[in-house]
Amino acid sequence: MIMTYDFLLLAKGNKNFRDHLNQAILSESDCEIYTDIHKLTFSPKSQTIMITAKSDTSPFRHKIAPKKITYSALMKMLDDNWESIASDEITDL
Numbered sequence: 001m002i003m004t005y006d007f008l009l010l011a012k013g014n015k016n017f018r019d020h021l022n023q024a025i026l027s028e029s030d031c032e033i034y035t036d037i038h039k040l041t042f043s044p045k046s047q048t049i050m051i052t053a054k055s056d057t058s059p060f061r062h063k064i065a066p067k068k069i070t071y072s073a074l075m076k077m078l079d080d081n082w083e084s085i086a087s088d089e090i091t092d093l
Helices: 007-013 015-026 071-078
Strands: 031-034 038-043 048-053 067-070 090-092
Touching: 007 015, 007 071, 015 031, 015 038, 015 071, 048 071, 067 071
Parallel strands: none
Antiparallel strands: 031 038, 038 048, 048 067, 067 090
16 A cells, blocks of 8 residues: 555644644745654655655565655645646646
């Protein structure tokens, strides 16, 4: 089972993690957020997030399909508004 977007479940159930995501989106600096299995790399210049496995040696690395998503797509996902995500807001890495 692919687990690329499982960090969204954590964000929905953990206010602190959700706040951490929001702070990263509002930041003007590049930053990285790690979960147990994900690495989320935020780039304010391009307004995108790269979702990858936490490490190359992670046992979950094959379950995380690397993606690049826009900040707006992430906000739509967090708001359960998946149907309004445009095809160019999510790309494979």
